[in-house]
Amino acid sequence: MTRMRTARRAGRLSAVGLASLALTAALAVPAQADRGGAAHTGSQSGEGAATETQGLKAGSAATGEADTGDAATQAVTAHDDWAPTATGTVGMVDVVQDGTDVRVGPIAACHVDGEASGSTPGLTVGEDGELAAYGRGETSCERSEGRAQAEVSGNRFATSVLEQYGGPKIRVRSYSASCHTTDNGSASSMWLSGVTGFSVPEEIPPNHEVLIPGETENDPPMARIVLNEFTAPEPPDGSLAMSAMRIELFPEGGPVTGDIRVGSSRCAPYGD
Secondary structure (H helix, E strand, O other): OEEEEEEEOOOEEOOOOOOOOEEEEEEEEOOOOOOOOEEEEEEEOOOOOOOOOOOOOOOOOOOOEOOOOOOOOEEOOOOOOOOOEEEEEEEEEEEEEOOEEEEEEEEOOEEOOOOOEEEEOOEEEOHHHOOEEEOOEEEEEEEEOOEEEEEEEEEEEEEOOOHHHOOOOEEEEEEEEEEEEOOOOEEEEEEEEOOEOOOOOOOOOOOEEEEEOOOOOOOOOOEEEEEEEEEOOOOOOOOEEEEEEEEEEOOOOOOEEEEEEEEEEEEEOOOO
């Protein structure tokens, strides 16, 4: 049995301060075969959501909330001229390899005030795609009836850059990342399936970290992987940014440093 974990993060200001992130109830979803998908939903609003997944590993979900719990709390209100925004991208690469900057992306980006959709048949970064290989991916962004949303989906991501240092090849069969605005905040969700190269927990809370250790126990880690990466400003303004997966290469320094992102979206109820 797999479980969905929910949490929320509110876009509110209080006279007594801001409360910390609270994780709330879980609900169960059926497990599928051996190895496969995991999911998350997160919100920075007064509303919650849950996402069911079907994949090879397991499905899980989470939403994030910070609430003051004080009677003096007042919700952030929108100005009439503010319009909600949303952006999405299949991925980005921003690394330094052997002293050379390598920057690619945002890939197939969309924006409600620009390109409403994007797509890629797939692309590789680095020699023979060692830094990153993205398969087919699509994005869409739209604004309707005072709400904005972004949806991202992609297939066949891989990076083999760690193999030459004794690390694993990391693969994701399919992934998605999305967000949408609410009356006074934003909500997000993500999904991963067919992950190999590291272990994915049955439940994936926001900002779950996995360290890829060095070749020996005395070596620094080769990578820090963040699943369900969820960020929001402080004090909160109802906006959020999320990535299904972010790989930080050699976080303590090494031959390759920087970030590789897979499936990202950002939503803001009161505009950028």
